[in-house]
Amino acid sequence: MKADEWAKKIVGGDVRAASRLMRDIDDRMPWVPDVMKALYPHTGRAYIIGITGSPGVGKSTLVDCLIEHYRARDAKIGVVVIDPTSPFTGGAILGDRIRMQRHSTDSGVFIRSLATRGSMGGLSRSTSDILRVMDAMGKDVILLETVGVGQDEVDVVHTAHTSMIVMIPGLGDDIQAIKAGILEIGDIFVINKCERPGVERMEREIMMMLELGGHRDDGWEPAIVKTEAIKGVGVRELMETIVRHRTFRESPEKKRLFLRKALRIELLNNIRDRISQRVLEEVGQEEGLLSAVDEIIAGRKDLYSKSEEILNGILCE
Amino acid sequence: MAVKRRIRVLVAKPGLDGHDRGAKIIARGFRDAGFEVIYTGLHQSPEQIVEAAIQEDVDVIGMSSLAGAHNHLFREVLKLLAERGAADIPVFGGGIIPDEDIPKLKKEGIKEIFTPGTKVEDVVRWVEKTIHPRE
Numbered sequence: 001m002k003a004d005e006w007a008k009k010i011v012g013g014d015v016r017a018a019s020r021l022m023r024d025i026d027d028r029m030p031w032v033p034d035v036m037k038a039l040y041p042h043t044g045r046a047y048i049i050g051i052t053g054s055p056g057v058g059k060s061t062l063v064d065c066l067i068e069h070y071r072a073r074d075a076k077i078g079v080v081v082i083d084p085t086s087p088f089t090g091g092a093i094l095g096d097r098i099r100m101q102r103h104s105t106d107s108g109v110f111i112r113s114l115a116t117r118g119s120m121g122g123l124s125r126s127t128s129d130i131l132r133v134m135d136a137m138g139k140d141v142i143l144l145e146t147v148g149v150g151q152d153e154v155d156v157v158h159t160a161h162t163s164m165i166v167m168i169p170g171l172g173d174d175i176q177a178i179k180a181g182i183l184e185i186g187d188i189f190v191i192n193k194c195e196r197p198g199v200e201r202m203e204r205e206i207m208m209m210l211e212l213g214g215h216r217d218d219g220w221e222p223a224i225v226k227t228e229a230i231k232g233v234g235v236r237e238l239m240e241t242i243v244r245h246r247t248f249r250e251s252p253e254k255k256r257l258f259l260r261k262a263l264r265i266e267l268l269n270n271i272r273d274r275i276s277q278r279v280l281e282e283v284g285q286e287e288g289l290l291s292a293v294d295e296i297i298a299g300r301k302d303l304y305s306k307s308e309e310i311l312n313g314i315l316c317e
Numbered sequence: 318m319a320v321k322r323r324i325r326v327l328v329a330k331p332g333l334d335g336h337d338r339g340a341k342i343i344a345r346g347f348r349d350a351g352f353e354v355i356y357t358g359l360h361q362s363p364e365q366i367v368e369a370a371i372q373e374d375v376d377v378i379g380m381s382s383l384a385g386a387h388n389h390l391f392r393e394v395l396k397l398l399a400e401r402g403a404a405d406i407p408v409f410g411g412g413i414i415p416d417e418d419i420p421k422l423k424k425e426g427i428k429e430i431f432t433p434g435t436k437v438e439d440v441v442r443w444v445e446k447t448i449h450p451r452e
Contacts, residue, residue, distance in 0.1 A: 016371055016403065023374040027322045027450075090323065091348035097369060098358035104365045110372055115353050117323075 003031065007038035010136055015110065018137050022112055025129045028277065036129060039136045046078070046135040049242065050160025052146040052185075057166045058192040060099035061229040062238075063143050067103050069239050070141050077109045078134030078142040082124055085115040092116075096145065110134065116147055125273065128159060128266050157185035158265050161258070162245045164188040164238075167206075169198035184213070186222055187245050190238060194226040218257070220248055275314075282313050322450040324352045327375040329366045330359050331394070334384035339412060343379065346437035350445070363393035371403055377428075377448045379440075382412040388422070395426045407448065411435070 001009075009017035024032050049066070051059050063079060070077050081096035094113035103109040112134075114124045127144070134142050146156050157163050165186035189206050191199055203224055210222055223241045227234030249258065283289050292310065295301050301309070328344045330337050337359050347354045355373045357365065370378050382390060391410055398404050410422065411431040419430045428447065431440055 016401075019372050019374040023322075023325070085353075086348060089349050090351040091353065093344055093348050093354045093356050095356040095358070097355065101358070101365070104357075105362070105368050111369075113355055113373060
């Protein structure tokens, strides 16, 4: 299929064409950039909400609540859920759809599970491209649920327009995570499972951390919302807070700043990705890479000279 | 240059029985073989299974049935796949399925049926041998 025909199908609502492109993005098929070029003019409209936090805090259940809320207002929803790839086998079990069951046959909801495939930072390498495909499909809101390893999921802040951090009372490591820098990435802090003891203490601790952190560059004061997602408690306040943040960042100047940061990272990632692919072609894929490694181990070359040699091989063409 | 695709499998548990141990063991076996497994949990309707298979662009659907509704459920999934223009996604089944039903199901388009006692490795091997992600 030609790139522009493919893009046209996706924009026209062909679900299968879209999901196949997402697969090809994930599998790094060589024709993907051409289709993305054709799709690009149809993107830039969707509002992206990031949901991050440790495993078991209820991210998927919250996503389910958000879907419900937006569908009641007839918004078209895309959902991207990311789970870890096993570093030992390369396989993954992607089970987040289970919590979103009631929306699985709603034609206004498109859910896609992704495996990290070795990428760090809570997202998969394919995330930004896949979000763009959903955008081109005409999704009004896209919910992006990260892996949930807790401490280093900072990538989401450059991808999502509103980032929420989900925590539960009684898990000491949440506050650890804030210390480690998650503070900067949360526009909204959600204390889920708020029927549990320790909510007030947790709220106080977050507030203290936020105060210690000083003012954010963009002037937004992060909000704290308490929810019990499984019963829908607090979801209305959460939605109102999301609307408030969305309105806050609506000014052309703020939007431009966000876009500039986001695209800078995406452009750099895209270049890096394509160079890596090109390098693998140059050395003869994984096998060639390993024989280069063996050369280094055998002491015939040092790592830096080998790296230069390979790079020169591409650059001199 | 051929890029190798990772196999994506949907493991689904249609129908009303509440026993998903078999499906979970298979899902783990697939993961350990390097597949990406979309696991959708219990009580899936054929509509849900087909929708998930399309949205997730899987290479194959595996269904487990223990309560005797396999004939109806498996057939329904095949029918819906065809209606959605996705008849190219192969389907296999497993669970408690009487011998006399197997040839019938296969004739209708179920690629393989695995009965109790089948080793996980055998199912993995079958998928690796039979399922080829599109070029």
